[in-house]
Amino acid sequence: xxxxxxxxxxxxxxxxxxxxxxxxxxxxxxxxxxxxxxxxxxxxxxxxxxxxxxxxxxxxxxxxxxxxxxxxxxxxxxxxxxxxxxxxxxxxxxxxxxxxxxxxxxxxxxxxxxxxxxxxxxxxxxxxxxxxxxxxxxxxxxxxxxxxxxxxxxxxxxxxxxxxxxxxxxxxxxxxxxxxxxxxxxxxx
Numbered sequence: 001x002x003x004x005x006x007x008x009x010x011x012x013x014x015x016x017x018x019x020x021x022x023x024x025x026x027x028x029x030x031x032x033x034x035x036x037x038x039x040x041x042x043x044x045x046x047x048x049x050x051x052x053x054x055x056x057x058x059x060x061x062x063x064x065x066x067x068x069x070x071x072x073x074x075x076x077x078x079x080x081x082x083x084x085x086x087x088x089x090x091x092x093x094x095x096x097x098x099x100x101x102x103x104x105x106x107x108x109x110x111x112x113x114x115x116x117x118x119x120x121x122x123x124x125x126x127x128x129x130x131x132x133x134x135x136x137x138x139x140x141x142x143x144x145x146x147x148x149x150x151x152x153x154x155x156x157x158x159x160x161x162x163x164x165x166x167x168x169x170x171x172x173x174x175x176x177x178x179x180x181x182x183x184x185x186x187x188x189x
Contacts, residue, residue: 013128022124024084031083041125044083048118051076052111059108069099069107076114083125091117 014032018025031037055072058065073092080088091114098106 010128013124017124017128020124021087022085022121024086027081027084038129040082041129044079044085045122045125047079048076048085048088049122051079052115052118055111059104059111064102064104064107066099066102070096073099080121083121085117085121088114088117088121 014028017023018028028037031040051072055069055076058069058072073096077089077092080086080092091110095107095110095114098110
């Protein structure tokens with residue numbers, strides 16, 4: 001029962017991510033079917049965070065290299081497509097309108113939107129990956145830099161356990177054998 005409740009909770013969270021447009025359902029379901037959703041999510045979070053930080057650094061320069069900003073933004077858009085993070089992708093397109101005309105102030109404002117949309121997706125994916133680990137434990141793991149790996153292992157192990165429970169629950173109930181039935185009468189022939 002607990003396993004089914006955990007699975008239902010995880011599925012409800014993922015369905016909510018689809019409903020809210022956090023990730024594209026077709027893209028993410030394909031990742032789930034392939035068994036790569038957690039790993040791709042982890043890579044997305046890491047890569048997108050690094051790219052946004054790199055764009056931030058470029059935007060702080062007195063003379064912005066808009067060609068480099070464009071290249072990084074294109075890389076970020078490819079990264080977002082890996083999990084179907086459409087809102088981040090749309091924010092990147094909006095950001096592109098400003099770097100195309102080399103308007104630094106517009107870039108800074110729209111980069112804040114890109115960052116905000118990324119934070120929303122990251123938060124939802126981290127909730128999915130943390131499974132049912134309580135917030136204090138997850139924060140401690142995050143501080144140690146092991147939250148994603150532990151979450152991935154938890155989800156894998158939980159899936160295996162749930163699969164085993166499903167098999168056991170669907171198996172016919174064995175009949176009870178009385179000890180006397182095991183007694184072999186070797187004297188009668």
